[in-house]
Amino acid sequence: MEWNIADLVEATTDAVPEREALIAGTVRHTYAELDARANRLANHLLSQGVEPGQHVGIHAFNCAEFVEAMLGCYKVRAVPVNVNYRYVEAELLYLFDNADLVALIHQQQFGPRIAAVRGDLPALRHTVAIADDSGEALGDSIGYEEALAAAKPDRGFAPRSPDDHYILYTGGTTGMPKGVLWRHEDVLKTLGGGIDHATGVPLAGPEELSAKSANPQLVSFALAPLMHGAAQWATLGGLFIGSKVVLYTERHFDPAKVWGIVDREKVNVMPVTGDAMARPLVDALPELQGKLDLSSMVAIASTAAIFSPSVKKQYKAAFPNLVITDSVGSSEGGFNGTSIYDENAPKREGAGVNVRPGRDTIVLDDDMQPVEPGSGVVGKLARGGNVPLCYYKDPKKSAEVFVEVEGRRYSIPGDFASVEADGTITLLGRGNVCINSGGEKIYPEEVEGALKSHEDVFDAIVVGIPDERWGQKVAAVVQARPGGTPTLEKLDAHCRTQIAGYKVPRALYLVDAVQRQPSGKPDYRWAKTVATEALS
Numbered sequence: 001m002e003w004n005i006a007d008l009v010e011a012t013t014d015a016v017p018e019r020e021a022l023i024a025g026t027v028r029h030t031y032a033e034l035d036a037r038a039n040r041l042a043n044h045l046l047s048q049g050v051e052p053g054q055h056v057g058i059h060a061f062n063c064a065e066f067v068e069a070m071l072g073c074y075k076v077r078a079v080p081v082n083v084n085y086r087y088v089e090a091e092l093l094y095l096f097d098n099a100d101l102v103a104l105i106h107q108q109q110f111g112p113r114i115a116a117v118r119g120d121l122p123a124l125r126h127t128v129a130i131a132d133d134s135g136e137a138l139g140d141s142i143g144y145e146e147a148l149a150a151a152k153p154d155r156g157f158a159p160r161s162p163d164d165h166y167i168l169y170t171g172g173t174t175g176m177p178k179g180v181l182w183r184h185e186d187v188l189k190t191l192g193g194g195i196d197h198a199t200g201v202p203l204a205g206p207e208e209l210s211a212k213s214a215n216p217q218l219v220s221f222a223l224a225p226l227m228h229g230a231a232q233w234a235t236l237g238g239l240f241i242g243s244k245v246v247l248y249t250e251r252h253f254d255p256a257k258v259w260g261i262v263d264r265e266k267v268n269v270m271p272v273t274g275d276a277m278a279r280p281l282v283d284a285l286p287e288l289q290g291k292l293d294l295s296s297m298v299a300i301a302s303t304a305a306i307f308s309p310s311v312k313k314q315y316k317a318a319f320p321n322l323v324i325t326d327s328v329g330s331s332e333g334g335f336n337g338t339s340i341y342d343e344n345a346p347k348r349e350g351a352g353v354n355v356r357p358g359r360d361t362i363v364l365d366d367d368m369q370p371v372e373p374g375s376g377v378v379g380k381l382a383r384g385g386n387v388p389l390c391y392y393k394d395p396k397k398s399a400e401v402f403v404e405v406e407g408r409r410y411s412i413p414g415d416f417a418s419v420e421a422d423g424t425i426t427l428l429g430r431g432n433v434c435i436n437s438g439g440e441k442i443y444p445e446e447v448e449g450a451l452k453s454h455e456d457v458f459d460a461i462v463v464g465i466p467d468e469r470w471g472q473k474v475a476a477v478v479q480a481r482p483g484g485t486p487t488l489e490k491l492d493a494h495c496r497t498q499i500a501g502y503k504v505p506r507a508l509y510l511v512d513a514v515q516r517q518p519s520g521k522p523d524y525r526w527a528k529t530v531a532t533e534a535l536s
Contacts, residue, residue: 001206003162003185003194006074008240010035010155011210016242019217023265024064025249031242034068036153041072041105043151048103048126052077052158053165055099058227059083059092059106059114062247065130065144066226067235069105075157079165081179082227085110093117094176095169096124098393103127109134111141160184167392168229170331179392180331186386190334191233193240194386200359213242219296221246221267223258223277224520229331230303234271253277255284263292269299273520274307275452275459282314299323307353310453312341328355328427332401332413333383336361337425353427353445354420360385363417363425368405374421378428378441380412387411416443433524435464437472442503444524450498451476451505454491456484459514461527465507465535475531476505479514486510509534
């Protein structure tokens with residue numbers, strides 16, 4: 001067995017073939033069933049001339065077919081490419097071309113968008129449509145089930161390599177999407193369980209990871225869209241160790257439906273994307289009291305976005321024995337550190353996410369030297385060891401982010417952080433949304449955390465807007481809780497108990513709903529537009 005995604009899932013299948021592997025709406029697959037369907041998709045791709053290293057797009061909502069398509073690609077050493085289902089024609093044309101897609105597996109309803117750009121994509125020679133109730137014509141696409149029915153369910157594939165590629169297209173907060181290109185071994189040792197995050201010690205080999213399927217089965221609930229890395233690795237990581245992975249397949253986020261699935265499937269572990277998911281979920285609990293059995297819940301883990309202390313406190317009150325963790329990472333850097341919520345721990349100044357760093361994570365100052373603990377110096381989060389190869393077809397951006405320091409290669413995606421006296425790292429936020437007010441750097445995530453701990457605030461995004469005196473001033477775009485009446489005066493007084501005065505919002509804009517990306521991350525471009533238009 002190699003450090004290879006397909007090898008690891010096949011090893012689990014061989015160990016526990018009759019165990020339930022994947023639940024997606026009404027679809028339920030055992031490991032053997034999931035493997036057979038992925039084999040059929042893999043053999044179909046081979047029949048269409050897809051070769052190792054070539055890129056195959058997946059343009060779909062959460063569904064069993066999305067997982068089958070990912071695994072089918074990896075089985076034949078092809079590279080699945082995630083496609084954002086919100087993209088319009090111009091964005092799709094850019095992504096399909098930039099990613100060099102030779103094939104595309106898509107939801108039937110996206111057919112018209114694809115047809116509108118396909119004439120400009122001569123390399124895209126084959127498309128497969130996943131049936132839905134949209135009524136859209138298949139056009140040039142073959143039906144997904146038709147493709148599988150005509151292909152063999154057997155393996156018989158060529159040997160794979162730890163050097164096979166994994167790619168994740170990430171939109172970030174600015175610019176067009178970029179493809180982060182990894183070797184399988186590197187991404188598995190970073191995001192796939194190949195390093196024991198509790199101890200920081202790498203596993204001896206892929207067999208050690210696969211052997212975990214002999215343990216009692218966990219039930220993991222992947223809430224986020226599979227077009228984002230967090231959900232992909234929640235799913236793949238579960239399949240490596242024999243878990244039952246449950247996908248959230250509803251088109252809109254409905255907390256009551258989420259908790260209903262937790263009750264029905266007896267979910268143990270639920271990753272969330274910060275407050276965007278965690279807050280509405282915990283707010284829905286009082287109405288469900290006594291109606292559902294949620295005692296199976298063991299852990300909730302937040303990745304990719306801020307998880308406010310006030311929200312964690314609500315979860316601890318609802319689930320006294322729940323393990324609540326924050327993880328810091330990115331598409332470019334992978335896992336950087338984690339923390340377990342302790343309601344009795346001393347409160348830290350500010351509201352930034354504080355984690356114990358992974359073994360390869362450091363903070364580098366402007367001279368590319370490690371920041372001394374407790375120095376107060378703000379630097380950039382950096383990770384060495386197993387890091388991506390590059391941004392696909394973007395040497396300029398690759399040179400900026402993947403940097404060699406004293407003979408060691410680091411990923412430095414642009415997150416600012418400080419190192420506390422105890423060696424823990426406080427994440428302050430991404431530099432491209434940092435606010436400069438009179439020379440002081442203000443990181444939105446820290447201010448957002450302070451705002452969201454106010455009882456009248458449901459959600460908030462913080463941006464900088466022009467100011468004649470200071471260059472920029474802090475503006476808060478806020479969604480109130482039902483019945484809440486946040487005012488600038490109330491929030492000013494509250495925030496001053498959480499963060500320094502120069503970080504406190506000087507302008508407040510109330511909205512019916514805060515807009516976020518499908519991943520749950522703040523949509524800073526939208527918030528900036530709201531604030532600047534209101535200012536003008």
